[in-house]
Every structure is written in C-alpha cells, then in structure tokens.
Amino acid sequence: xxxxxxxxxxxxxxxxxxxxxxxxxxxxxxxxxxxxxxxxxxxxxxxxxxxxxxxxxxxxxxxxxxxxxxxxxxxxxxxxxxxxxxxxxxxxxxxxxxxxxxxxxxxxxxxxxxxxxxxxxxxxxxxxxxxxxxxxxxxxxxxxxxxxxxxxxxxxxxxxxxxxxxxxxxxxxxxxxxxxxxxxxxxxxxxxxxxxxxxxxxxxxxxxxxxxxxxxxxxxxxxxxxxxxxxxxxxxxxxxxxxxxxxxxxxxxxxxxxxxxxxxxxxxxxxxxxxxxxxxxxxxxxxxxxxxxxxxxxxxxxxxxxxxxxxxxxxxxxxxxxxxxxxxxxxxxxxxxxxxxxxxxxxxxxxxxxxxxxxxxxxxxxxxxxxxxxxxxxxxxxxxxxxxxxxxxxxxxxxxxxxxxxxxxxxxxxxxxxxxxxxxxxxxxxxxxxxxxxxxxxxxxxxxxxxxxxxxxxxxxxxxxxxxxxxxxxxxxxxxxxxxxxxxxxxxxxxxxx
Amino acid sequence: xxxxxxxxxxxxxxxxxxxxxxxxxxxxxxxxxxxxxxxxxxxxxxxxxxxxxxxxxxxxxxxxxxxxxxxxxxxxxxxxxxxxxxxxxxxxxxxxxxxxxxxxxxxxxxxxxxxxxxxxxxxxxxxxxxxxxxxxxxxxxxxxxxxxxxxxxxxxxxxxxxxxxxxxxxxxxxxxxxxxxxxxxxxxxxxxxxxxxxxxxxxxxxxxxxxxxxxxxxxxxxxxxxxxxxxxxxxxxxxxxxxxxxxxxxxxxxxxxxxxxxxxxxxxxxxxxxxxxxxxxxxxxxxxxxxxxxxxxxxxxxxxxxxxxxxxxxxxxxxxxxxxxxxxxxxxxxxxxxxxxxxxxxxxxxxxxxxxxx
Numbered sequence: 088x089x090x091x092x093x094x095x096x097x098x099x100x101x102x103x104x105x106x107x108x109x110x111x112x113x114x115x116x117x118x119x120x121x122x123x124x125x126x127x128x129x130x131x132x133x134x135x136x137x138x139x140x141x142x143x144x145x146x147x148x149x150x151x152x153x154x155x156x157x158x159x160x161x162x163x164x165x166x167x168x169x170x171x172x173x174x175x176x177x178x179x180x181x182x183x184x185x186x187x188x189x190x191x192x193x194x195x196x197x198x199x200x201x202x203x204x205x206x207x208x209x210x211x212x213x214x215x216x217x218x219x220x221x222x223x224x225x226x227x228x229x230x231x232x233x234x235x236x237x238x239x240x241x242x243x244x245x246x247x248x249x250x251x252x253x254x255x256x257x258x259x260x261x262x263x264x265x266x267x268x269x270x271x272x273x274x275x276x277x278x279x280x281x282x283x284x285x286x287x288x289x290x291x292x293x294x295x296x297x298x299x300x301x302x303x304x305x306x307x308x309x310x311x312x313x314x315x316x317x318x319x320x321x322x323x324x325x326x327x328x329x330x331x332x333x334x335x336x337x338x339x340x341x342x343x344x345x346x347x348x349x350x351x352x353x354x355x356x357x358x359x360x361x362x363x364x365x366x367x368x369x370x371x372x373x374x375x376x377x378x379x380x381x382x383x384x385x386x387x388x389x390x391x392x393x394x395x396x397x398x399x400x401x402x403x404x405x406x407x408x409x410x411x412x413x414x415x416x417x418x419x420x421x422x423x424x425x426x427x428x429x430x431x432x433x434x435x436x437x438x439x440x441x442x443x444x445x446x447x448x449x450x451x452x453x454x455x456x457x458x459x460x461x462x463x464x465x466x467x468x469x470x471x472x473x474x475x476x477x478x479x480x481x482x483x484x485x486x487x488x489x490x491x492x493x494x495x496x497x498x499x500x501x502x503x504x505x506x507x508x509x510x511x512x513x514x515x516x517x518x519x520x521x522x523x524x525x526x527x528x529x530x531x532x533x534x535x536x537x538x539x540x541x542x543x544x545x546x547x548x549x550x551x552x553x554x555x556x557x558x559x560x561x562x563x564x565x566x567x568x569x570x571x572x573x574x575x576x577x578x579x580x581x582x583x584x585x
Numbered sequence: 586x587x588x589x590x591x592x593x594x595x596x597x598x599x600x601x602x603x604x605x606x607x608x609x610x611x612x613x614x615x616x617x618x619x620x621x622x623x624x625x626x627x628x629x630x631x632x633x634x635x636x637x638x639x640x641x642x643x644x645x646x647x648x649x650x651x652x653x654x655x656x657x658x659x660x661x662x663x664x665x666x667x668x669x670x671x672x673x674x675x676x677x678x679x680x681x682x683x684x685x686x687x688x689x690x691x692x693x694x695x696x697x698x699x700x701x702x703x704x705x706x707x708x709x710x711x712x713x714x715x716x717x718x719x720x721x722x723x724x725x726x727x728x729x730x731x732x733x734x735x736x737x738x739x740x741x742x743x744x745x746x747x748x749x750x751x752x753x754x755x756x757x758x759x760x761x762x763x764x765x766x767x768x769x770x771x772x773x774x775x776x777x778x779x780x781x782x783x784x785x786x787x788x789x790x791x792x793x794x795x796x797x798x799x800x801x802x803x804x805x806x807x808x809x810x811x812x813x814x815x816x817x818x819x820x821x822x823x824x825x826x827x828x829x830x831x832x833x834x835x836x837x838x839x840x841x842x843x844x845x846x847x848x849x850x851x852x853x854x855x856x857x858x859x860x861x862x863x864x865x866x867x868x869x870x871x872x873x874x875x876x877x878x879x880x881x882x883x884x885x886x887x888x889x890x891x892x893x894x895x896x897x898x899x900x901x902x903x904x905x906x907x908x909x910x911x912x913x914x915x916x917x918x919x920x921x922x923x924x925x926x927x928x929x930x931x932x933x934x935x936x937x938x939x940x941x942x943x
Contacts, residue, residue: 392611393610393611394608394609394610394611395606395608395609397609397611397614397616397673397675397676398675398676398704398706400611402618402676402678402733405611405616405637405639405676406637406639406645408611409611409612409616409639410639410640410641410642411641412611412612413612413639413640413641414641415612418610419610419611503599505603506599506600506603506606507599507603507606508606511599511603514599
C-alpha cells in the first residue's frame, strides 16, 4: 500500500511542524490562549482542541495552579499540576498525537524547544448497560461499552491478577485506533499471542472503527462464512475464556471483544450454559444443535422429498401433503424460495427499523403475509409451518454471527435439493464438511473436538458436564498449565449417614 | 482467485446435469397404492390399479383404472393412457391376485417385476382374492384408501392375531428356499362390503396348491412362526375356556433318518380370558392345559398330513432336514421322502394367568 500519510515522514521536522500549526489553525475548534503568571511574570500559551478537552479539568485543576504557583522553567510545571499524565517532551510526533487525543499543550514564551503536555481528555461514554445480543436471564448483566478504558476495567475487576497482561497496539493509518490484546501469562500459549499480535500489527487500513474490521482482517480464511473469532459483549464471558488460555482483543470504540482461538461448537454455546445445572445446560445445547440442523435441512428436505422421493413419505402423511400442495400453481422450489425470501425480508426489515416499528413488522409479516399467501393459494400451509419453524430455530444460536451463517447456507442446499434431490443435499453437505475440516482459527482446527477427535474436550462441547469433570483446560489451546485443578484432590462429599 | 472459475464450471455442470434426474413432484403423479391382477383370456392379464385422489379437508376418494396387456409393465402403460398424470409404483403397499389367475396362470412373473423395481419396497403385502381383484379393489372400505386399508388389515392380523408373518420379502425368501412352500393370505370382499381375511393359500410353482381356512391359521402359525398371539376356545368337562396365547415357540429336532422322523416341541404360554364353568381352580386350569395340548396335537397333525397329501411343505421340514443331514436328497424330497416323514408333536401349554377375579 502506498504511504499517503504525511505524519509518517520523519524528516523535515520544522516544515512538518509548521504544517501541523497551519492545519490546526484551519479547524475552528482549535484554541491557543496566552496567559501571564502574575507572580513570575512569565507568559505561557495553552493550545488544545476545544471539542476534545474537558474544560472542567482545565479551568478547575490546571489553570488556577498555573496562575497562582511560582514557576520559571517548563520543567517546574510538572510539579505544580495536580494531574497524573503530565509530560515534558520535545518529540513532535508524540505531541501531535496527544494533542489530537485531547491533551493540552503548554509552551512558555522564550522556550520554543521543550513542551509540556498534560491530559485533559473529555470522555463521552454511555453507561454500562444490559447485554443485548447475548442476553441471559441469570448471571451478571454488564455489557461492554465503547470505551477501551471502561472495558478493561470490567475485565480487570473480574481477574485481579498480575499475570493478566494488557498489550496495546495502534492500528488504522488514519484512525489510530487503540487495540488491546489481553491474555493471562503462564496459562496462554504464547504462540497464539504472537500470532494475534503479528496479524494486528500488519493491518494496513485507514480506519478501524469496530472489532468486526479486525475480525475480518485477521481471520485465517476471510472468505469463509464461519466466524473464526468469537465476539462477545459480556465481560464475564471474556474473563472466563481468558482463564481457559484464550486471547482476547479489545478495540477502542467497540462494545465487543474478540476471543481467539475458537471452535465451531463454541459458537453454539452461550455463557448461560455455565450458569445452569449441567444436565439442563447439556439439554439446552442438544436442543440448539437440533434446532440448527432443522433450520438448515428442513426446507431442502421438504423440496427434495416432494420433488423426487415421494416413496419416502409415510402413507398417513401423503394425504396431508398432497391435499395442501394440490392447488399450488408453483413447483416446490419456487414456493419454498418465495417463503424463504419473505422471511429474509422480514428479518432485514425488522433489523433496520427502530425497535418498536420492528416488532410490528414481525407481527404483520408473520401473521398477515403468511396467512394471506396460504389463502391466496400461493404456498402450502405445510411449507409455511416448516419455514416458520426453521426461521424460529435459527434464532436459537447464541452467537449472532453464526446465526447469519446459517441464514445463508440454507440457500445453496435448497437449490441443490431442487437440482438433485437428496443426493444434492448430501453433495452440498460434503462441500460444507470439507470446508469446515480445512478451516482453522489461529491455526487451531475449527472442528475440534469432533475432528480431530479429542475425548476430553467433548466434555464441554455438545454437552456441558459438571465442573468437577472439567478439571482440564481445553486441549486445543495448548495451555501452559493444562490443569484447572487436580481431580485427585477432590474431596468426596459426606453421605447423610456418615 | 483461481478457484472461482472452477467452482462456477462445477455449478454450471451440476445445473445442466440435473436435467438427467427424473423428477416426480408429489401432486403431479398418480400414487398407486393397490394393484390387482385378474385372469382374462389365458394370454393377456387384466390389471386394476387403485389410487387415492387426495382432496383438502376430506377423506381421499379412491379411483380405479383397469387395463389389459401381456405383462405387468405394459399393463401400466395401458392404464397410463387413461390417467392425467404418470402412474408411479413407489407407494404401492398391496398387490392382490384374483383366485382364478393364481390357480390357472400362476403369479410368479407378475410378482417378479415388483421384485426388480427399486422404487417398490420389499415389505409390500401380497394376497389372493376369493373372487376377482377388480371387484375387490373397487370396493370402498373405511376412510382410508383401499390399498392402505388392506395393508392395515394384514399388518394388524400379523401383529395381534394368528396370521403368520408375510410380505413380499418373505414370500420370495420361502420361494427361493429349497424345501419350503411360500404362502399368501387369502382375502375376500364380504356381502356387506367389507374386507375379510379368510385363510391362507399355499403356492406350488407359482400356482395355488391348497388353502386353509382362518380357523386353522392359529395352528399353522404355531408350527411356522415364532410368535403367535391368538384366541382359542377349549372345551373341558368343567366348562368352556377361551385361552389367549401370549407367547409361543416351536423347536424342531431330528429323531431318525430313513424314514425321517422329526419331533416338534411347541411351547405355548397363555392366559385364560373367559371361562363359563363353575370355578376356576388349579385343577381346572390343569385340565384346560391338558385339553388345549390335545387340541394342538390333533390339529397340527391334521395340518401336516394334509400338507403331505398335497405335496407342499410350508412349515419347512425339508429346509430343516437339509440343515441336519449331509447330502440330503432334495430332488426327491417332495415326491417321495416327504410322504414317509413322520412328525411327532409335543405341545406344552402353560397357563400363566387367569384374570383378576379370585
């Protein structure tokens, strides 16, 4: 990529400095104000971008001290100011960056070489709210916000340990977005951290406005429909995965964290699974698995059996199917595509509209369009039931991204079902399986523990066994300390008559 | 992206090749579920198909078509000329033959074509009709379509009554098994317009050789099938009891060669459903057991001598002998050896329950 950005040029400092001044002068929110200290008669200038600076800090903490205390040289200012981030520097790169992040530049008349820069950043952050994408009935109700500082606070509070390392990187040639990589040293496999760090460092893009950018850029296969990094808005989930030995990536300005590496089965697990009794949690996971396969296969199977394999239909069902299809003027595939597209339209309309209108759309679409199209004889009511159930089932996915994946992979399977019947469905599933087998997340197999089969990891995949059975951290992460606790140390519970 | 053109070509090929797959959309085909064959003039056969015309919110209306030709497939072609949609065979579940056809012409060639058709399941039911198949299939029985109705009758009689297990698979298994005679249930349309299971017909070289009435089916099932569930009344001095058989098993053992002697042990566990005598005490139960054993012995012996007379072997003594005797002379089995066979029947009846009244 051609370097088009002026701030990258290291030479001709004066020239560049001038340009900085010139450019800033053009902005109406740039201020440069001069004051005179009444005690030492020293004039000083404060330069800052008005919209980025918290005036409260400036007027209540900084200015009174600067005007009342004695100082002659710029170095003395550091002792006067009651702020944590005060720096004396002459590095123009640093000055520029800080100025643009909401710091105030202090210069003393007569000393053009050294500058004092102190932070008076105004932070506009919304409150910590309920998780919306990964809502759970039980458990903590905190979700990440758009500020990196706040998000780190949410995680650090849960893991008060010195081994929790926070590395910071800056990506985005224009946006200079701050990205933090979190991991627990001593548990995490450093290879994963190095991979993440290297891939993030190599990002060349002008603006990184959300973690989704990073997700797409550092995925092993960015063409794949399957998310190879998990994103979560729950600090509790992120903290829990960090202790497993995973790496978390937080992006300033994004209310989601990325978790890597991940597997396909993890995409179908919700954090609430760990809050419920293990039997209940396993049951819910199985239900989800069923829902997903139903959602992907129901309509294609309908089309395939109706068009090709009438002999597979049980006799008692034949009457119902034939009678409901009898008056429909379209072949099964058109009928199915028509309804599938309707559902997709409703979803998209519901997602784009404000919440209240969105609900109305759902009701209008679901009830009115569905019933009307059956009454008009455009679709059969059996198919309407199947499609509605399939759509409902696809909403059971706890991870939003995998829900989208399922939404899309139905269509090729549907078309192949029309072309070749059951054979077509299986050809499609073979392609899907081949793709999933090749997929990796940070180089770790995506289908683990199903393939390669890892007996231990199965305990927390399709099922969720009790915590006493989960004495090891997931094997595919290759954690430095593989044991959570020693199972031999488990104390036996006393029986009631002992 | 080198792979994209490849994938596109693949897709184009698959789209083009899909034209080679034969499509049969459910509502654009004639889903035949019952098929009947009748004797017509010795050369041609007459076939009748019955298919349900499914209508919304009401029971299916049966429609029948009849055609004549030399072979089954050509008959279907003849019938296709009369129907609006193509006739498909995939949902057939009952095939019946008129008695005249089964006696005069044989049915093997006709069944064979079903055996070859991959769309037709091997668990379809075959049956012989007392009368003509055409008349039988034209009847309207119950809310189900005729083919299904007949299949249900046969199925539940196998499961809960005394019809031995039978379907096309078993028919052919018996047919190709040397030393065993295949059989089919015998059905008829009653005057009141219902279907009735009237007995079992035995086939020799594809033609009916003998048939037994429904009352004898219980004993035939005891001899030929593992599990028999049927009701039988037993008269004793103390009163008449009806015994429901809940479990039965039979066991063959070879006692002697030249002439052959085979012992058949029949174990029956039953419960007394009904008793019209004075009191049902252990000694009466004993006498019911004894009496029932006597009935089983007599009836089974009668059945076996009847089969020997007609030179058919539906119980499979020949097959049993073949497994026991090295170099068994299968060629002369039915003609000579079978006639000299003596069978010793040892029934053992146990009444396990007499009901809740004490």
